[in-house]
Amino acid sequence: MHRARRGVYAKAGLARDSLVAARHGGELACVSVLRTLGVWVLDDELDSADADSPIHVWVGPSGRQHKHEGCGCKVHHEEWTRTPGLGTADAALALIQYAGCAPEERFFASLESALRQGLVTDAGRGMIRRRILKEKRWIVDLARTDADSGLESLLRFRLHLLGISLESQVSIPGITPVDFLLGGRIILEADGRENHDGPSKRHKDLMRDAVTAALGYETLRFDYAMIVYRWQIVLDAILGRMRRIGLSLPQEAAYRL
Numbered sequence: 001m002h003r004a005r006r007g008v009y010a011k012a013g014l015a016r017d018s019l020v021a022a023r024h025g026g027e028l029a030c031v032s033v034l035r036t037l038g039v040w041v042l043d044d045e046l047d048s049a050d051a052d053s054p055i056h057v058w059v060g061p062s063g064r065q066h067k068h069e070g071c072g073c074k075v076h077h078e079e080w081t082r083t084p085g086l087g088t089a090d091a092a093l094a095l096i097q098y099a100g101c102a103p104e105e106r107f108f109a110s111l112e113s114a115l116r117q118g119l120v121t122d123a124g125r126g127m128i129r130r131r132i133l134k135e136k137r138w139i140v141d142l143a144r145t146d147a148d149s150g151l152e153s154l155l156r157f158r159l160h161l162l163g164i165s166l167e168s169q170v171s172i173p174g175i176t177p178v179d180f181l182l183g184g185r186i187i188l189e190a191d192g193r194e195n196h197d198g199p200s201k202r203h204k205d206l207m208r209d210a211v212t213a214a215l216g217y218e219t220l221r222f223d224y225a226m227i228v229y230r231w232q233i234v235l236d237a238i239l240g241r242m243r244r245i246g247l248s249l250p251q252e253a254a255y256r257l
C-alpha cells in the first residue's frame with residue numbers, strides 16, 4: 001500500500017535523508033522532498049528511498065559542498081527566495097528541481113498531484129512555469145487540479161503526446177464521475193492501488209460498467225502495472241477500441257498501429 005509505505009518512509013527515510021543532505025551541506029531537494037510531502041511519485045522513486053540511491057540535495061547557487069562518506073548525492077543549485085537550510089521544504093521549489101531531473105511525464109504527474117493536494121498555490125504554479133526550461137512550460141499549462149492519481153496523469157499525458165485528448169472527471173448519471181471520456185463514447189478508468197483496494201471494489205466496478213453500458217458507453221480499465229510497465233498493451237487497447245467505433249485516430253497515434 002502506498003500510504004503505509006509513505007508513512008514508514010516518512011519516519012525512517014526522512015530522518016536519514018535529511019541527515020545526508022545536511023552532511024553534504026544543503027537540504028533535501030527534488031524528488032526526495034516530493035516523497036516526504038506525499039506527492040505522487042512512481043514506485044521506483046519511492047523504493048529508491050530504501051536503497052543506496054541518490055539523495056537529492058539543494059545547496060543553492062554557490063553553496064559549499066562537503067565530502068562525506070558514501071556520498072552519491074544528486075546536487076541542485078537553483079536560486080530561490082531563501083537560502084538552503086533556513087526554511088521548510090517547499091513543493092514549488094522541489095517541482096522546479098524535479099522538472100530538470102526527471103522525465104517530463106513524471107514531472108507532470110507530480111505537479112498534478114501537488115496541485116490537487118493544494119501544496120502549490122496559483123502563485124507557486126506561475127513561479128514553477130517561469131523557472132523551468134521554456135520548452136517545458138506547456139507541461140505546466142496542461143496540468144489540472146483534479147487528477148485523482150498519478151496514474152490518471154500518466155495516462156492523460158501520454159495520450160496527449162499522441163494527439164488524443166480526454167475529458168477528465170466526466171459526470172454520467174447514476175455513478176460518480178468517470179476518470180476520462182474519450183470521443184464521447186469510451187470511458188477510461190485508471191485504477192490506482194491506493195484508492196481501490198478492498199473486497200467490494202470489483203462489485204463496484206461491475207456496477208459502474210453495467211450502468212454506463214446501458215447508456216451506450218464502453219469502458220476500458222487499466223491498473224498501475226499496466227500503465228507503468230505494459231504501456232503498449234494499454235495503448236493498443238485504446239487505439240483498437242477507437243478504431244472499432246469509428247473514431248478517427250490522430251496521425252501520431254495511427255502511425256503506432
Ligand SMILES: [Zn+2]
Pocket residue numbers: 029030031056074076097098101
Ligand atoms: Zn533531482
Ligand SMILES: [Zn+2]
Pocket residue numbers: 020023024068070071072073
Ligand atoms: Zn553527498
